[in-house]
Amino acid sequence: MHELAIAQGILNIALNTAASQGACKIIGVKVLAGELTGIVPESLEFGFSALAEGTIAAGARLSICAVPLTGLCRDCGEQRHVEKHRFVCPECGSYAIDIISGQELKVESVEVE
């Protein structure tokens, strides 16, 4: 359900970007969605298309790229995918894992004409 609020955020960024470039039509929007965010792509696409009706983004294609959850071990420097949400370093057993990707919700780019 919160996908609708996120879709509104995406649309606002896309419309502002298009306006700043003087574009009259938005064809596509690329979004980065981290693994840990738990976004349901179908809900986000549905919400975006519904909100975009009546704007210059109507009919625009929303591409959602899933970003894997990657952790960096503060003790040994190992960097790898966090399997099964267990924040334990497989190399040295440390629990001091910083998330370096997989939490983001970003608009990567907007395609206009």
Add this chain to the structure above:
Amino acid sequence: MEIPVMSNILSKNDKIAAELNAMLTARGIFVINLLGSPGCGKTSLLEKTIDMVKNDLKIAVIEGDLYTSKDADRLAACGTPVIQINTEGGCHLDATMVKTAVTKLDLDAIDILIVENVGNLVCPAEFNVGEHAKVVMLSTTEGEDKPLKYPLVFRQSAAVILNKIDLLPYTSFDIESAIADIRGLNPYVNLLQVSCRTGEGLAGWAEWLKARAGDMRNHLG
């Protein structure tokens, strides 16, 4: 033509949350965003907490619900300032809603502000509301699979409260599995086993709250 952007989708909410956090920090108020499923015991926890710490801390509550003021009424009966937000179907509180509610509180009269979010483990995890700490509540009647099903909120929280521990003998809840999953997600989280019905374990929670509120005041100098 493709225009690179790289903008955070929730940056507007994050900005308002950061401003609210700075304003409340400057006043020495410790802010908690309390999350959990419907029926896990969030309001019961607050009723008990307000009573337990009433001689040491003044708590105000912002109460998020889809509809009704039933929870706010329960807490108002405890004598605590409480502001109700009805989201009218919305699945989470956001920073703007909380900022508006905060204007209705006498901030000089409180040490801790607890925002009881809409009962939901998914959506509220994405929306900061100006808190210093998220606290997530899980109850033994919900099943031990919840931490791995809703990893974000368990990863982000500073404390996990496992409620209804008194009902453990009557459920098939695998507590060791739940604790292992929570520790896997958030190794250093403060994990408290409590029963809001019997009061078991709540002293540890009250101590944690007092310590965090004290840290906030000390930080203020």
